[in-house]
Amino acid sequence: IYPSKESLDKNLFHKTTDDLVNVVLIYSANTDTAMQRLYREEIKKTFPGKCIEYNNVMGMNREKWRATLSTILKRDMDNLLFVASNEEAFVSDLLDRLIIVNPNKNKPQYPISIYGTSSWRKNFKNVNITNYYALNMHVTQAFFIDYNDEDVKAFIKKYRETYNNEPSQYAFQGYDITYYFMTALKRYGSDFIHCLPNMMNVKYLQSKYKA
Helix, strand or coil: CCCCCCHHHCCCCCCCCCCCCCEEEEEEECHHHHHHHHHHHHHHHHHCEEEEEEECCCCCCHHHHHHHHHHHHHCEEEEEEEEECHHHHHHHHHHHHHHHHCCCCCCCCEEEEEEEEHHHHCCCCCCCHHHHCCEEECCCCCCCCCCHHHHHHHHHHHHHHHHHHCHHHHHHHHHHHHHHHHHHHHHHHHHHHHHHHHHHHHCCCCCCCCC
């Protein structure tokens, strides 16, 4: 029901409509080798022949950092920075350094989009949140709730009336899981387990479950 960390990471990699992109893979000395390998493989499949690897960020002074960026980033195209790291200190330092070279977010010297893992939003406590927005951050999330959706509005209204409280993520998740299996049972009977791949056309509140 809950997607694995690996499947979440893989969903970071989507081919852009613009072929003129500069792809950079960044990781720290402590990055797990399996994570590095996953990122390399996915980048190779999505952006063949476009990847630059870089892993020597922390400890570099400002002048050397600026000089280094001039060799790995491009001013005339989008720079897609995939960061294979869940280390808060490393990520925080990296984002601060990227802001140094792009102090004016309305007229950035380097067009940057940074791609991180779901752990950044979930577990990081001391990263400057404004850096996320300034650097056009993309992360994967297991669940998304569209509060403008009419079914979501109806669920929230009924939940408030019933429990006199606001529904948490687990309330939405519990509803979707129950609805998923009860709908499968109603459609296909007690042998529904063999028909779960046919459940992709069912509308849920926050997720699309895959068998």
